[in-house]
Amino acid sequence: MMRRAAVIGLGHQALEDHLPGLLASGRAELVAVCDSDPDTLRQRQDVLQVPGFVRVGELLDVVAPDFVVVAVPHHAGREVVQACATRGVHVLKEKPFATSVPEAQDLAEICRSGQIELMVTLQRRFNPIYSSVAGLLDQIGTPFLIDGRYTFHTDDPGSGWRGDIRQAGGGCIIDMGYHLIDLLLWYFGLPSRVIAQFSTTAVPGGGYDAEDTAVIQLGYDTDLYGSVLLSRWVAPKTERLHVVGTRGSVLLTKGRVQRLDLGGAVVEELTRPHAPASASAAQIDYFCRVLDGERPNTSGPDQHLAHAAFIASCYRSKEAGLYVDPKEML
Template structure:
């Protein structure tokens, strides 16, 4: 029997990932959608032929879903999670988990009190390329250098709510950077020192205050160190993580992972040229298995507190002008 699922927030992410992901799932079925915009709601209701609601509470009461996929603007996430937890409805939530470390702690407590599972959407964890990278890292000796980059160009990097710190919690670090931060924590754990510099000046006079470009310096007690460049202004579109060790290196790009020798020659590589258009179905099916007790929730509120501490240390270090240890925030 498939689990009943609803989607709350019908913007780009829901249309590109979550709705098609549910339609492709054999463990969940779409029973309802919700959005505060009547025009968007009408169009999605006609497209997917399911119940549609303008209020979260109405959806939860009438549709009685087993879980919801929450893809709302960052500042609206807490209220939706609280509403769901109060009714015992599980949540698959678009990143970030929270807009601040204090909110992350509050959300973790809300989920515990409501006895619900919450999992943050981190699609790369369901792509074999990224799983293979973890195995390749074991073959390069002692890693000591990280070079990360995630950039693309948009003409309006501060457009809409994403350009406002009060609503988004930050800019490219907490938003697009969340994916690269997750890879760092997945592969290496939480660093012992983090320092970030960033700006919101790519389009002078635009009035946004959420950073469009950031450079993060980080280091571990193991002497592993490096930097990450994040930008929604810098072209070309690039996503990479290069880790150098004493016996070689691993170069991870979107759709390919390579193990290189000390001279940079490719020793082995894996690519995924025929990958599905999105990993949403695999993620949804995994979450259903979590709810059935068959899998561990590796992106739970407990795990996401580390992400929130990393991000908070970035913003705090900018103000302080020195490295911050995110572990001291937990």
């Protein structure tokens, strides 16, 4: 049975990932779209040839989809999820899950009360390159050092609502950094200590208060420690996670993972250069299987309370100038 899906929010993420993923899905079909900007809505409707709505409630009442893909600005997410839960409509939500720990806890209760499934979109989890990392980590002895980096350059890192901490909940940590944070939690779990330093000064007088660049230091009770650099100002565009162990290391970059020996020589390598489009479709198909009771929801509200705690500990540590245990944020 094909699941009937709608997309709410027709910005960059929907155009690049979610709409192509739906059109390529073998288990879901696009039946409607929604955007608060009438001009944007008309442009997309002309291409997609499906009903369009400017109000979320009207779409849900008229179309009654099985699930919606929510790709709205961070501050608008809770209201949309609430509207869906009230009507029993399941949600595939663009990251982040929430803008704070209290909001994350509130959203988890909303989903439970409405008896809906909510899954956060994290395409890397549906890319074999990333899912193979755990097996490679088992082959490098005892991991003790993490070096992460996710950076790119944009001329205006505070553009639009993303530069306003009240709307976005934060800057590069909660937004683009969510992907790298998810990898850390996926592979290693919540650290026991986090401290972050970050700035809003890449563009002097830029008029934004959400961080453009951040360095996060973290440690685990197992003596694993490391740092992560996040930036929407630092060139070149880089996505990497290097984990060093007592018998070698694992180097993960976009589309490639390598296991290296102690001298840095490549022992084995996996590449998948065309994964993004298929990963989006795979994520949607997986969510449909969750709704059909065939798969567990591994990226639901309960799992993402940890993400909210990690992110909150970064901001708390900056204020306090001290390490913070993310578990205490819960």
